Amino acid sequence: MPSTDKYSILLPTYNEVENLPIIIWLLIKHMNASGYPYEIIIIDDGSPDGTLEAAKQLQKIYGEDKIVLRPREKKLGLGTAYIHGIKHATGNYIIIMDADLSHHPKFIQEFIEKQRSQNFDIVTGTRYIGGGGVHGWDFKRKLISRGANLLTQILLRPGVSDLTGSFRLYKKDILETLIKSCVSKGYVFQMEMIVRARQRRYTIGEVPISFVDRVYGESKLGGSEIIQFARSLLYLFATT
Amino acid sequence: MTKLMEWLFVVGTLGAIWLALLTNTIENSFAKDHYDLLLFSPVIFVALFGLYALTLVLYRVFTFNNCDEAAEELQKEILQAKEDLQKQGFKFKTVQ
Incomplete structure (x- = not known):
């Protein structure tokens, strides 16, 4: 099928020197196999561990058309990282994902096919339905996650099963519009994005994904994350 | 609204x-x-709903897919990636 679609994969990084080569290798492998035109934009926020140097090596191996480097001086918000990446993106679709190997690039082809099936504005990965799931969570973590998810479903009725996931495909202009309308920081940013998308009546498709919690490095869920989540849930409850 | x-x-x-x-x-x-039933109906309703929600959450926790295969597959792919990248001249940062 002739098409001018191109997919820009945004990869914000901070201290991912171990994960970055692996995720890039996986992305190249699966995107080449899928046959869709793509580019990978690495936005490193001044990692002290040498992530940028690793990225430069990868750029030499895979080429400047595939690997684009857009580093920033220091750690700034996720939303601004996306804005920064979009500015240099040549694709008409944007894929956002984490660089810590919890999101597997093999699902991107499914995202693209889902998007094309009904011309969705957004396709989001979901851990909560179908064949989706999470590896590496204990009972307590699962309980908090499921409890928070049900509470959110009851209060906001967002029509999307996974609100805090950050593995998504957006039409480029829609992502730009959404980021500008969001005020949250941190991981609740993803929840606000999808709730505001629903409020604006954008169409959203879902693809079940397996989420493998951080292989290298620490995954965190503490009291402050829970408080942050509760606050933004109430904020969205009162404003959307 | x-x-x-x-x-x-x-x-x-x-x-x-x-x-x-x-x-x-x-x-x-x-x-x-049924005055008493009517009087306490909001409490009864909230309690029943709470029980339903609790059951649903526990059911979902116990049926939460663990994705063990995906994790094993990823471990294999990490080894493949390291081997292949090294062949292509990528220098991994040595972690002590």
């Missing part, structure tokens, strides 16, 4: 009906015969 307004609207409407039945503003023989 925000979600908060929706909730206030629904809770307010149901509350008004409940209060009208309780004070017999709406003439109703059922309300007279």
Whole structure:
């Protein structure tokens, strides 16, 4: 099928020197196999561990058309990282994902096919339905996650099963519009994005994904994350 | 209308009906015969809903897919990636 679609994969990084080569290798492998035109934009926020140097090596191996480097001086918000990446993106679709190997690039082809099936504005990965799931969570973590998810479903009725996931495909202009309308920081940013998308009546498709919690490095869920989540849930409850 | 307004609207409407039945503003023989049940119905409703939610959450926790295969596959792919990248001249940062 002739098409001018191109997919820009945004990869914000901070201290991912171990994960970055692996995720890039996986992305190249699966995107080449899928046959869709793509580019990978690495936005490193001044990692002290040498992530940028690793990225430069990868750029030499895979080429400047595939690997684009857009580093920033220091750690700034996720939303601004996306804005920064979009500015240099040549694709008409944007894929956002984490660089810590919890999101597997093999699902991107499914995202693209889902998007094309009904011309969705957004396709989001979901851990909560179908064949989706999470590896590496204990009972307590699962309980908090499921409890928070049900509470959110009851209060906001967002029509999307996974609100805090950050593995998504957006039409480029829609992502730009959404980021500008969001005020949250941190991981609740993803929840606000999808709730505001629903409020604006954008169409959203879902693809079940397996989420493998951080292989290298620490995954965190503490009291402050829970408080942050509760606050933004109430904020969205009162404003959307 | 925000979600908060929706909730206030629904809770307010149901509350008004409940209060009208309780004070017999709406003439109703059922309300007279089952006054206690009517009086405690909001508490009963909330308790039942809580029980339903708790059961649902626990069911979902125990049926949460562990994705063990995906994790094993990823471990294999990490080894493949390292081997292949090294062949292509990538220098991994040595971690002590």
